[in-house]
Amino acid sequence: MESQRSLLFFGLLAVSFLLFSAWQEDQAPKPAPAAVTETVPAAGTDYLPKSDAADVVQSAAAPSESRIIHFGNDVLSLAVDTRGGDIVDAQLDKFAATQGSEERFELLTRTSDFAYLAMSGTVGNDGADTRGRARPIYNAAEPVTLADGSQQLVLSYQDAKGVTFKKTMTLAPGKYVVNTLVEVQNGSTQPLVLEPFVQILRSNHEPDGGAFMAHSYTGAVYSTEEKKYEKYSFDDFKKRDLKLATDNGWVAMLQHYFVTAWAPKSNTDMLFYTQQAGDKAIIGAKTLPVTIAPQGSTSLSADLYVGPKDQDAMAAVAPRLEKTVDYGILWFIGELLFWLLKHLHALVTNWGFAIILLTLIVRGAMYPLTKAQYTSMAKMRALQPKLTALKERYGDDRQRMSQAMMELYKKEKVNPLGGCFPLLLQMPIFIALYWVLQESVELRHAPFMLWITDLSAKDPFFVLPVLFVLSMWVTQKLQPSTIADPMQQKVMQLMPVMMGAFFAFFPSGLVLYWLVSNLVSITQQLIIYKGLEKKGLK
Structure with missing residues (x-):
């Protein structure tokens, strides 16, 4: 499966979660007013x-x-x-x-x-x-x-x-x-x-x-x-x-x-x-x-x-x-993430830098899967001419077309879902980290640097969401589109802006995690693509 379809698939999964949560208020609840014991009768x-x-x-x-x-x-x-x-x-x-x-x-x-x-x-x-x-x-x-x-x-x-x-x-x-x-x-x-x-x-x-x-x-x-x-x-x-x-x-x-x-x-x-x-x-x-x-x-x-x-x-x-x-239904991931965050914070004494280190560790651990993802994408792009020929040959016969595609994938040793798995794996991490940032009192009012004074609240100037949109746009540019359908092209072009709009209301710590993740992903793509080009896969 080509990269754009994988990104679209991930985006739809993310948006479904974001739609559920974006309307929620991302700040601590208002404290109760000061006690007024002189004028209030005792409990009955x-x-x-x-x-x-x-x-x-x-x-x-x-x-x-x-x-x-x-x-x-x-x-x-x-x-x-x-x-x-x-x-x-x-x-x-x-x-x-x-x-x-x-x-x-x-x-x-x-x-x-x-x-x-x-x-x-x-x-x-x-x-x-x-x-x-x-x-x-x-x-x-x-x-x-x-x-x-x-x-x-x-x-x-x-x-x-x-x-x-x-x-x-x-x-x-x-x-x-x-x-x-x-x-x-x-x-x-x-x-x-x-x-x-x-x-x-x-x-x-x-x-x-x-x-x-x-x-x-x-x-x-x-x-x-x-x-x-x-x-x-x-x-x-x-x-x-x-x-x-x-x-x-x-x-x-x-x-x-x-x-x-x-x-x-x-x-x-x-x-x-x-x-x-x-x-x-x-x-x-x-x-x-x-x-x-x-x-x-x-x-x-x-x-x-x-x-x-x-x-x-x-x-x-x-x-x-x-x-x-x-930490919700993904508590086992949330507990692991918090345990790691807490130990990283003990080293750097800043929760923002601890989140950055956590991102580097997660992305580093996923590098073999990421490499397999981009290799699968490259192989899928290399098969595009053959897939187009099969479409012309079988026309509207979907059953024979599907059989021929499966035989081609088997012959070329290509997994059409290979590009999706790393994206799917990130989704539970994303959701679990959201709850870690929401539930961990250690991150309440925790400052990062400059204008980010509370990692559990949204970015007051929306700088991180804008940088996130730019990083997502660069990621798209590194993966040239082969989508012919105009509607899908428009959706792909709007995806960074849509995601950025939702991220604008999320805790800045979560946006920081995803921004750094995108930057690491861009770096990994450049390294992997360079290695693939040496093997003749563009």
């Missing part, structure tokens, strides 16, 4: 796991008003509401809200029109957070610094029966993991029945009414030993409630580049659940009902990860949590 009891309601139990020792407690480390700043002991704000101090901004990115937040909270407590017959009861207001001392540098916040509440509910939150230096220990000490004279829980609540829309990022999944995910990685979309919340018995795993809410996940450390059976409360989606985990004898106790320990989709950091929290970096 509708947000708590479903269980039997009981009479409200008020404590004379409990403070009458809630307050916000701030604590954190060098990478994470948290705000905890003493009413319920929920984390109502989480600011990622190493991540700008927008590129170049002094404002930090807020992952968890609570405002008048948007909520994203990490909640914990106890429900059941005797739970402090059971539906129908006013959520307890905890006593809280100021956070303390432990010997290892960790920050620790202790919240406690005692009801009128003498039952003590306690939460201890510990945050190590440099970590995005909040270890949360929920404890219940039964100081009453009667046994208690309750269920400790942890859950994530999120509005099922973007802040300020913004649309979800179509190219990145926003919604819930959970993992168990049986179901390794299961998405649970906001549409799923509206259709049915999840109820899944398990003894291990995690639940999470995902968005572009960031994740919030609870990983319970329970030795007992648990129930993973979801529920829809108005415009709020909730996913959580709770123990099965626990009976606590008088003077007895129970506890639930869970790690809360609230931070970027850092694969190494998440893998240390819970098995398979790193899978929240979703």
